[in-house]
Amino acid sequence: MNQIHYLYLYLLSPLHTGGTTQEGNLVGIARESHTNLPYIPSSTIRGRLRASVNDEALRVQLFGPELTDIKSPTASETSPNLSPESSQLEQGDIWLGDASLLWLPVSSLSHGVVWISSPMLLRRWARFVADLSTIPNPYSTNLVSETTENPRPIYLKDAIIKDSLQPWSNWQAFVPQAGNQSEIQRVLLLPDQHCSTLIQMSLWRQVKIKLDAHKSVEGGFRYEEAIPPDTLMYVPWGVTSQVNSKATTKRGQELANRRQGLAEGYGMSSTENGVDLARGLFELLLDEEERNILQIGGQESLGRGFVQQFR
Template sequence: MNAKLVFVYALTPLHPGTGRGIGVIDLPVARETATGIPYLPGSSFKGVLRDQCLDKNMRKSLFGPDTDNASDHAGAVQFSDQRLLLMPVRSLAGTFAWVTSPFVLRRFAREHEGAGLNGCPPLADVAGEQTAVISTESKLVVRNDHIILEDLKLQKDKKQNANAWAETLGGLIFPDDAEWQTFLKERLCVVHDDIFSFLLETATELIARVRINDDSKTVQTGGLWYEEALPAETILSGVITAQQIKANKLKPAEALQKTAELAAGTLQFGGSATIGRGLCRLVVA
C-alpha cells in the first residue's frame, strides 16, 4: 500500500462543522473526542477532490462509484482526517506564532514514517507549562527571553531548540519557497501539551452571524448565532493511501499521482463557502 502526506493550509477561516452545538457556540468546529484537537473530516476532504475530477471513469476509479452503486467496489484512494498540526496564535512579537505541542508532533512523526518518508527529528518533552521551544532564528521573543501568546507569558527553553523541526516542516509544507520556509522557522513554537489544549479552546475564531428581516432591516427573531472557525494560516495534516482494487486497473502509484494533480491550486473546504470561508492550499508530499 502506497501513502503520501497531505497538508491543508487555510488561506481564509476554515469551518469544518459538525452541526448544531450544545454549548455557547451554536456551530462549533469538528474536534476529536479524546484530545479536543480540531480536524477536517476525511469525508469532506474526499468529497472536494471528487468534485474536482471531471473524468467520469477516473472519478469512479479513484473515489469509487456514485452512491447508488457504492457497493460495486471501493475506490483506489483512501483519505484520513486532516488533523491540526500548526495553530496560528497572536504573539506580542512576530505578529503570530505557529503553535504545536510534543503530542501533535509525535503523532505527525508516526504518520510521516507511515508514508515512507525519512524519520522526523527527535524532540524532548517541553520542560513545563510556562516553557516554549523555539528556533534560534525566532522572532517571537521579547525582553528577558519571554514569549507572549494571547494572554500567556512563556519562557524560552534554553536547553533545546526547534531548528530541526522547523526545517523539516518548512521543507514539506513550502517545498519550493525558501522565503516561507524561513517565515515558518521564525514563528514555530512548541508548547506544553496542556497549554496547547488551552489554546485550542481560546485561539479559534468566533464569528457572530446575523439574519436581517428584508422589510424592517432589523435582526429577525432567533437570527443571531455564533460560528467557530479555525483562523487563516492554520495548517492541518493527514495521509492519503492507495491500494490495488480488483475491479480497478489503476496502479496505486498512478492513483496517488492523479489525486495530487486534483489537489493543485486553491480549493474550498467546510461551510460558509459563499462568504469566503475555507479557501485552502493543498500540498501533497
C-alpha cells in the first residue's frame, strides 16, 4: 500500500457544502451516514484544486482528463506535454479522500473559545501516524496542570466540565499547524458521545429570508447550516496504485515519460521513481503561495468557505 499523506484545512469562514437531503426549511450540510458528523466530500476538494491548476499537462497528469479535455481538438497544441493519445478517460496520479473533523471550536464562558475533539476523531487521524499510537483519556486538557489541586471548571456551551479534568502535557502533538503558528491554544478531549452532541450544537445555522422592495418578507424562510470558522479538518491523500503499473504498457510508458518531463520542468530530480515524482509534483502544487487560501463549497460572494490549507 502506498503511503498515506495528510492535507490540512483551517477554516477562515463558515463553510457550507450541500447535503443529500433537505428536511423542511433546513438546508443541511454533508454528513457522515454512520456518525452524522459534518465532512467535506472529496469531490469538492479535488474539483477546487484541479480548477486552480493552469498548466494543462500537470492538471491532467495529477487529476486525469475531463470530457472537455478529450473533446478538445487543440489540446496537444495548447499544451506540448499533453499528447493526443492522452485524450481518453483515465485515472490521474493522485487520489484525495474526504475532509474529516479533527478540532472544532465551541464557545466558553470561562475560557472564551475551547477546541474540542474525541478519542474516535483522534484515532481516525492518527491511524497512519506511527508516532501517535497512544490516544489520551477523555477529559484531558491543557487548561489544567499536574500541580493544580482544584482545577478551574470549563464552562462550555450548555455543559460544565469540572470533576474529571486531567492534565495533557503533549497536546501539541495532536494539533497539526502551519509552520510554528497555531490558532488552537485551548483544547479539551471529550468522550465520543458528548463530543458529537456538542459538535451538532455548535454548527452555524443562519436564517435566510427574501425581502421585497418594501422590505417586507416575501415567501418563506429557511435555515442554512455551516461548519464554523476556526475548525481544523484533514484530508488524506496519496499516489494511485496504477502509477507504477502503468509503465508496463505502451500507454503507461507514455504517461511515465510525461511525468518525468513535468518533473524536470519543475526542477525536480530525474532519478526519482514514479511514486516519488507524482507525490513531489502534487506537493509543489500545494506549496505554491496562490493556493495558501482556497475557497471550498458555495456562497463565495458571501465570503463563505475560505480555508487555509497546509501540509
